[in-house]
Every structure is written in structure tokens, then in C-alpha cells.
Amino acid sequence: MTGSDAELLQRYVSAGAEEAFAELVRRHIDGVYSAAVRRVGGDTHLAEDVVQQVFAALAQNAAALVRHPALSAWLYVSTRNQAVNVVRRERRRKTRELEAMAMRENEPEAEAIDWRRVAPVLDAAIDQLNETDRTAVVLRYIERRSFAEVGATLRVSEDAARMRVDRALERMRLSLQRAGVSSTAAALGLVLTNHAVGAAPVGLAASVTTAALTAPPVAAASGALIGFMSTTKVIAGAVGIAALVAIGTATRQAYVLRQAEHALTAATQDNESLDTRRQLAVRRAVTAEEAITGLDKSIADAQAAKAQQEQRAKLLAAATGRPSAAALSAGQALMDRYPELRQAVIAYARAQVYARFGPYMRNRNLTPEQEELFVNWMVLDSGSVRRLTGPDGEPIMLAVPDWGNREKRREMERTLGQMLGMEAGQELRTFVEQYPARTLASSLAGSLYFTDTPLTAEQSTALVAAVAEASKLNRKTGWNGQYDWAAVLPKAKPVLSESQYAVLTSYQTQQVFEARMMAALRGDGAAAQASTNPNR
Structure with missing residues (x-):
């Protein structure tokens, strides 16, 4: 294909x-x-x-x-x-x-010894964990789930689930150490894997299921009484039999029932207090995790903003400003490697000079030697530079040889001044100052060439003369490509037809858009807003 x-x-x-x-x-x-x-x-x-x-x-x-x-x-x-x-x-x-292989090879005997000591205090150590860590341990070692499954249940990544289980094992190890059982977190995990869950007696599941499904329904009105009686049934029965045998009176039975009732009430209150503390701890943990998530998001936003600012600075540097020494050096190295590229840059610069100053050279009837000197000086004076981007995003600037050599440029300027004379020099300055006006007329002529109202030579000359003062080039600062449209449009309107004038005003719209884009790259909101003014 x-x-x-x-x-x-x-x-x-x-x-x-x-x-x-x-x-x-x-x-x-x-x-x-x-x-x-x-x-x-x-x-x-x-x-x-x-x-x-x-x-x-x-x-x-x-x-x-x-x-x-x-x-x-x-x-x-x-x-x-x-x-x-x-x-x-x-x-x-x-x-x-x-790591798993090393544990299996190095700790089989320690595991057997540790389990006999760990078993009596294991559940107490698990009870001391917070809700999140306890859940992670139960999922991993009681339900025997993989880290991926633990992470999916806790809504975290597999690596985060692994870290959470490791953290819980370390806390359990410290609890066991306080109880007199010394072990490593890795050995504790291995022991839990092999011994935390054993097989239930045969037939227990069936009997439990049958009992649960065949239990008689409990009426709502008598729920509280039956609940109390089921709780105190064993205590009341045992004490009642002892009283009948030893004393034979109902007084002892009533006393025992009252004592059991008080004990049940106290236990219920303790459970409610424990549930309250547990819920408070869970809320604090959730709040802490939300705070950490918010902090991570703030850091990510700050990093993204910094990266965006750096990218904007790179774009601005590539679009404006004087080329850096590193960029020029990279360009010279590239042209040394490919001499045909240097010839292409020089040819492009000379073509620009002929396009801009061809009329001036023809009017002065320069000799071939004078024309060559004039073109070479203009190439150095205009500073022809092409901006490229390297494979890694670094800027590369292709400049003509000796660009930026002020001494050579001044020497050529003196020679050219002596050769042309004062009158020709004044004509050149006037010609250069009118460059923005000629550029505008040339662009407009190109846009109108294939229309029903092309720009005539007389209109082009009149347009240059009309807008020259409104767009004069400053020889010290150069021309930034911006026209003072408030001054240009009134002078151009009498010279052009209505359709030609409409095309000229479209240039204004395009320039305003480009100015706003450059202001946005600089991060200058005020300048971007001001650039929407059509008179700028």
C-alpha cells in the first residue's frame, strides 16, 4: 500500500x-x-x-x-x-x-516455633490495627487474596495495597514484640500465610446453614424481651439450678437475673463507646487521606503550571528576541557539516535584498562592482537569520557568514558611502524608511492580482507616498511589522476603490490577531487586551 x-x-x-x-x-x-x-x-x-x-x-x-x-x-x-x-x-x-525464596529457605524452623507463640496473641495484635490496615490483613491472609485483588477492594493500586499490608505487618510485629514475641515482618507474613486460616470441622457449614434457615421467626413486639433472655439464658439457667439445689428459694434467682441485667447494660454501653471511638478514628483517617490527595493534586497542578510556563517561554524565545550564542553556534556547526546549506542561506539573504532594494539599485544605475558591494552590505545590515528546531527541541539559528560583525559592517558602510556620494546616501535612507509602506503596497497588489480590481502601478505609487509618513521605518529600532492603522487607513482610503479598501482592512484584522497571540505567549494579559484596539 x-x-x-x-x-x-x-x-x-x-x-x-x-x-x-x-x-x-x-x-x-x-x-x-x-x-x-x-x-x-x-x-x-x-x-x-x-x-x-x-x-x-x-x-x-x-x-x-x-x-x-x-x-x-x-x-x-x-x-x-x-x-x-x-x-x-x-x-x-x-x-x-x-525474597519469597529466601524466606522459604531460611525460616522454616523459626516459623514452627513462632506460630505456637504467635497464635495466643495474634488476634489481639490484629484488633489494635486501624480499620484500613485490619481490612488489608484480613483480605490478604484470611481470605487469601492477591495484592491486585486487595487493591481492587480498597480502591488503590497493586503497589499501594502491597505497601499497606507491609505497614500493617510492621505494626503487628511491634505489638507482638511488646507481648514478648520477637519476629520480622517478613517472617510474620509467612506464618500468617501458612497458619492464619485452618479447615473447619467437617459438617459444621451444613449444620450452621440448616440452623440459620430453620430458626423460627421473632415477633417485632417481643424482640427486646427475647433478645435479653437469649443473652442471659446460660447465666440464668446455671445460677438458677445452683440456687435450687443449694438454697431452694426464688430470691437467689431474682438477684442473679438483676445482676445479669446490669452486666448486659454495662457491656452494651462499652460496645457503643467502642463503636463511637472506632467511627471517629475512621473519619480522621479519611480526612487525612483526603488532605494527602488534595496536596498531591496541588503539587501536580503546580508542576503542570511550571511546565506550561517553561513551554511558553520557549515559544516566545523562538518567536522573538535576538538569537542566543548557543543557537548560532549550533547553526554554524550544521552549515559546516552541510556546505550546501550555507550557500542556500546566503542565496536566500541575497534574494531578500534584491526583492527589497531592486528598484533603488535600478534607479541609481549601479555598476556590477557597486551592486555587489551594496548587496553584501545589506545582507550583513539586515541580519538574515532562519530559525529552526533541533531533534531534541533545541533552537538552531542559521545566519549568513559574519552576521553580527559590526566592525566589518561599518567598514563596508564607509566604503559604500564614499562610492555612492551624499545624495545617493540620502536617497537610500528615504528608500529604507519607506520600506513598510512599500511592503504594504506589495502585499495588497499580490492579494488583488487575480481579482476584478487589481492594484495599478499608479495606485501603488500613490499608496506608498500616502502612507509613508504613517509607517516610517525607525533605523535604530527597526520595524516590528506593526502598522499604525489609525494613521494608515485614512491616508489609503482616497487612493483605493471600495473593494480594494476592504481587502486592506482585512490586513488590520490579521495583524490584531497576531499581536494578541504574541501577547498571550508573553503572558501579558493587558497587552493582549490592548491589541484588540483596531487603532493600534
Whole structure:
């Protein structure tokens, strides 16, 4: 299948053409696989996992990559990221396997000894854990769930579940140490895995189920009385029999019943107090976790804002300002490596001079030697620079040779002044100052060329003369490409027809939009608002 990478991606995004995506895979899979093999240390199985993840990411992000200038570069970076994740995950898996193997080899005897000492105090240690840690321990060692399942139940990641269980084991270890049982957290986890849950007696589940399903219903009106009697049944029965045998009177039975009632009331109050404290602790834990989540979000927002500000500064530096020494040095190195690139930059700069000053040179009837000197001086004076971006996002500036050499430029300017004379020099200054006006007239002529009302030569000359004062070039500061439209439009209107004038006003709209974009890049809200003024 033919077509560029962008065209194939567009077919896949717009029409779901699987054959187009298959062609992209065929084109790039060798490079992706080779890079993956290098990055995972030669493990072909891991490399195949990386390749699958890279092209899965390509399919998911296809719409955003349609206009990417180099898909292979994106695939290379994606291969690097996926390989890092796969290697990190594989390293963690091997580490856990080695730790588990070491525990099984080194602690079998200690486990048998510890369980006999741990069993009597284990539940007390679990009771001392907070609600979250207790839940994690029960899920892991009582229900024997994997860390992934524990994380899913607690709504956290697998790694977070693992850390929570490890933290609970460490707290249990400290509780057991205070009870006289010394152990490591790892050994405690191994003991719990092997002994925390034993098999229930055969038939117990069936009998419990049958008893629960066949229990008689309890009337709502007598619920409280039967609840009390079921609670005190054993106590009352045992004490009553002892009283009948020893004393034989009902007085002792009534006394015992009253004592049991008081004990039940006190126990109920203690349970309610314990539930209240537990709920308060849970609320505090939830509040703390919410505070941590909010702090993490604030940090993430701050990092995103910083990254956005840095990106905006890079865009502004690339769009405005004088090229840096590093950027110029990078450009010179690039042109040294590719001499044809330097020739292209010089040819582009000379073409700009001829486009801007061709009329002046023709009017002065310069000799070939004078014309060459004039062009070379203008190339240095105008500072022709092309801005590029390197493969890693670094700026590269392509400038003509000796650009920025003030001494050489002044020497050429003196020679040119002596050669042309004072009158020609004054004409040149006037010609340069009228450059913005000529640029405006040239742009308007190009826009109107294929219309029913093209700009005539007489109109072009009159337009330059009319708006020259309103858009004069400042030789010290240069021209920033902005026109004072409040002064330009009134002078241009008498020279142009109604349709021609409408095209000129569209230039104003475009310039206002560009000014607002530059102000936004600088982060200058006031300037961006001011740039909407059509008179600026």
C-alpha cells in the first residue's frame, strides 16, 4: 500500500482502515523491535511485549499523530518509555520472587516455633490495627487474596495495597514484640500465610446453614424481651439450678437475673463507646487521606503550571528576541557539516535584498562592482537569520557568514558611502524608511492580482507616498511589522476603490490577531487586551 505515514494514519482514523494500520506496522516494526531488544538487554520475549504496547499506543493516539512531522521519531520515544516500564516491572517481579525464596529457605524452623507463640496473641495484635490496615490483613491472609485483588477492594493500586499490608505487618510485629514475641515482618507474613486460616470441622457449614434457615421467626413486639433472655439464658439457667439445689428459694434467682441485667447494660454501653471511638478514628483517617490527595493534586497542578510556563517561554524565545550564542553556534556547526546549506542561506539573504532594494539599485544605475558591494552590505545590515528546531527541541539559528560583525559592517558602510556620494546616501535612507509602506503596497497588489480590481502601478505609487509618513521605518529600532492603522487607513482610503479598501482592512484584522497571540505567549494579559484596539 502506498502513501505517507500521515496519509495512512488519516485513513485509519477517518475510515477505520485496518489495512492502513497494518502497513504502518509493517513499515516500522523492524526499527521498533530492534530498539526494544537493545533497551531490554536482549530479552526477545520482553522486546515483543514492548512492541505490542508501542503499537497499541499508536492505535490509541492515532488521531493526535496525524499531523506529527515524523512518526518514526514518536515511535522511537514511545519504545523507550515502554521499555523502561517493562524493565522496571520485570525487576520488581524478580526481586519479590528472590525474597519469597529466601524466606522459604531460611525460616522454616523459626516459623514452627513462632506460630505456637504467635497464635495466643495474634488476634489481639490484629484488633489494635486501624480499620484500613485490619481490612488489608484480613483480605490478604484470611481470605487469601492477591495484592491486585486487595487493591481492587480498597480502591488503590497493586503497589499501594502491597505497601499497606507491609505497614500493617510492621505494626503487628511491634505489638507482638511488646507481648514478648520477637519476629520480622517478613517472617510474620509467612506464618500468617501458612497458619492464619485452618479447615473447619467437617459438617459444621451444613449444620450452621440448616440452623440459620430453620430458626423460627421473632415477633417485632417481643424482640427486646427475647433478645435479653437469649443473652442471659446460660447465666440464668446455671445460677438458677445452683440456687435450687443449694438454697431452694426464688430470691437467689431474682438477684442473679438483676445482676445479669446490669452486666448486659454495662457491656452494651462499652460496645457503643467502642463503636463511637472506632467511627471517629475512621473519619480522621479519611480526612487525612483526603488532605494527602488534595496536596498531591496541588503539587501536580503546580508542576503542570511550571511546565506550561517553561513551554511558553520557549515559544516566545523562538518567536522573538535576538538569537542566543548557543543557537548560532549550533547553526554554524550544521552549515559546516552541510556546505550546501550555507550557500542556500546566503542565496536566500541575497534574494531578500534584491526583492527589497531592486528598484533603488535600478534607479541609481549601479555598476556590477557597486551592486555587489551594496548587496553584501545589506545582507550583513539586515541580519538574515532562519530559525529552526533541533531533534531534541533545541533552537538552531542559521545566519549568513559574519552576521553580527559590526566592525566589518561599518567598514563596508564607509566604503559604500564614499562610492555612492551624499545624495545617493540620502536617497537610500528615504528608500529604507519607506520600506513598510512599500511592503504594504506589495502585499495588497499580490492579494488583488487575480481579482476584478487589481492594484495599478499608479495606485501603488500613490499608496506608498500616502502612507509613508504613517509607517516610517525607525533605523535604530527597526520595524516590528506593526502598522499604525489609525494613521494608515485614512491616508489609503482616497487612493483605493471600495473593494480594494476592504481587502486592506482585512490586513488590520490579521495583524490584531497576531499581536494578541504574541501577547498571550508573553503572558501579558493587558497587552493582549490592548491589541484588540483596531487603532493600534
